[in-house]
Amino acid sequence: MAVWDARFSKKIDKKMESFNASLPFDRKLFEQDIKTSITHVNYLASINVLTKQEKSQLIHGLNSIKQKGLKGKIKTEHEDIHSLLEALLKDEIGALAGKLHTARSRNDLVATDFRLFISEKNHAIKKQLTRLLANFLEVAKANQKVILPGFTHLQGAQPITFSFYCLSYFFMFLRDHERLTDNQKRILLSPLGSGALAGINYPHPRKPSALELGFKGILPNAMDAVSSRDFLVEFQANLAIIMMHLSKFAEDMIIYSNKQFDFIEMDERYATGSSIMPNKKNPDALELIRGKTGRVYGNLMALLTTLKALPMAYNKDLQEDKEGSFDSIETVENCLELAGSCLKTITINAKKMHLATEKGFLQATDIADYLVNKGLPFREAHGVSGKIVKHLVKNEKIYSDLSLEDFKNFSSLFESDVFQCLDLNTLIENKKSHGSTSFREVKKQIHLAEKTMKRILAD
Ligand code: ARG
Numbered sequence: 001m002a003v004w005d006a007r008f009s010k011k012i013d014k015k016m017e018s019f020n021a022s023l024p025f026d027r028k029l030f031e032q033d034i035k036t037s038i039t040h041v042n043y044l045a046s047i048n049v050l051t052k053q054e055k056s057q058l059i060h061g062l063n064s065i066k067q068k069g070l071k072g073k074i075k076t077e078h079e080d081i082h083s084l085l086e087a088l089l090k091d092e093i094g095a096l097a098g099k100l101h102t103a104r105s106r107n108d109l110v111a112t113d114f115r116l117f118i119s120e121k122n123h124a125i126k127k128q129l130t131r132l133l134a135n136f137l138e139v140a141k142a143n144q145k146v147i148l149p150g151f152t153h154l155q156g157a158q159p160i161t162f163s164f165y166c167l168s169y170f171f172m173f174l175r176d177h178e179r180l181t182d183n184q185k186r187i188l189l190s191p192l193g194s195g196a197l198a199g200i201n202y203p204h205p206r207k208p209s210a211l212e213l214g215f216k217g218i219l220p221n222a223m224d225a226v227s228s229r230d231f232l233v234e235f236q237a238n239l240a241i242i243m244m245h246l247s248k249f250a251e252d253m254i255i256y257s258n259k260q261f262d263f264i265e266m267d268e269r270y271a272t273g274s275s276i277m278p279n280k281k282n283p284d285a286l287e288l289i290r291g292k293t294g295r296v297y298g299n300l301m302a303l304l305t306t307l308k309a310l311p312m313a314y315n316k317d318l319q320e321d322k323e324g325s326f327d328s329i330e331t332v333e334n335c336l337e338l339a340g341s342c343l344k345t346i347t348i349n350a351k352k353m354h355l356a357t358e359k360g361f362l363q364a365t366d367i368a369d370y371l372v373n374k375g376l377p378f379r380e381a382h383g384v385s386g387k388i389v390k391h392l393v394k395n396e397k398i399y400s401d402l403s404l405e406d407f408k409n410f411s412s413l414f415e416s417d418v419f420q421c422l423d424l425n426t427l428i429e430n431k432k433s434h435g436s437t438s439f440r441e442v443k444k445q446i447h448l449a450e451k452t453m454k455r456i457l458a459d
Contacts, residue, residue: 266345
């Protein structure tokens with residue numbers, strides 16, 4: 001039985017019934033639907049549409065449904081979680097259940113439920129991000145002396161520390177955390193009391209109900225309240241950005257754990273073997289994180305496309321806002337957890353990182369700067385340093401193979417202090433700018449990160 005049956009003479013087509021139904025997925029909104037309903041009952045009692053006794057019977061009924069749960073209750077004849085709940089309430093307390101839907105529509109109900117659901121998930125994902133931030137900070141603190149090649153174009157560029165590298169991700173994921181906090185301001189605006197689109201024929205200040213549900217305020221226009229999903233676009237975009245960042249980190253770890261690099265070793269718990277090649281150890285967790293980014297982007301694009309040019313106000317198209325959101329939430333939750341586990345358990349191969357830095361001629365910029373200090377214009381210094389690299393590549397040598405004599409063959413400005421330029425620790429320390437990779441600057445960044453963590457944890 002559908003809630004609108006009286007208006008129709010024909011029974012709904014079977015295929016149409018299942019096509020129309022959202023219960024298979026919006027059952028996830030069960031608890032929110034009960035919560036919103038209880039608040040609505042309180043409101044109805046406050047304007048004397050319900051007596052005190054009716055109010056307590058309804059609330060009791062709703063609580064008892066909540067306790068029993070949905071197991072064995074899902075039947076195909078119910079279109080969505082809202083009509084199922086009405087039917088369950090009728091079974092529970094009889095005809096009084098019919099009063100629950102006074103002064104409300106499924107349009108304001110579903111928008112309210114979904115905002116509550118997304119707000120909870122937003123909060124949970126923020127918690128997970130906080131844990132990931134703590135993981136990055138911990139690894140950063142433990143590896144302040146570890147030097148590795150920093151890349152541009154995935155070619156060795158300049159020496160950096162592993163701590164500096166981890167902090168780059170810390171500050172990147174911190175912005176994702178902040179974006180979720182900001183998003184919450186627009187998620188936590190209540191549509192309840194807006195009715196189908198035009199408001200309801202009962203006095204309803206709406207704010208008290210909103211606050212009872214944990215919203216921070218109300219959406220001021222009923223038609224906007226029932227039809228807007230921009231809070232969700234924003235949330236899904238935030239999830240897409242998190243995945244973009246996770247995929248970048250996953251890609252780095254895939255490259256660094258490749259034997260040609262051998263900078264890190266993945267923990268076996270997060271790797272898999274091959275069914276044919278006994279030698280293989282594949283970084284599947286990381287590859288899946290990288291791969292699943294696609295579906296989260298896809299869900300965002302699907303939602304934007306569903307919403308494009310939708311006429312005001314509610315349209316059934318809006319039912320399509322849920323499955324992609326559920327999928328993105330689950331994907332991001334899984335990926336955040338696994339990224340944290342992978343990071344916490346990597347073995348850092350400091351020697352290999354150091355060796356790769358030596359071999360990659362990463363001192364070249366500093367050698368140019370050395371000549372600048374001796375009075376040569378940077379462009380010329382760049383040229384001299386470039387010639388030395390060309391010579392080393394051609395002769396399959398590294399800087400430490402060169403004598404002072406050799407250096408002098410490229411420029412008479414070279415003195416014995418040029419060898420300081422070859423020392424990676426000195427090069428790291430030579431970085432003087434705010435936010436650089438120098439040991440001192442990294443300490444400052446760690447300090448800032450620690451302060452930030454304290455603030456986030458106290459929130
Ligand atoms: N299942 C619907 C949805 O998710 C609930 C709202 C139905 N409203 C309506 N006017 N048919 O959008």
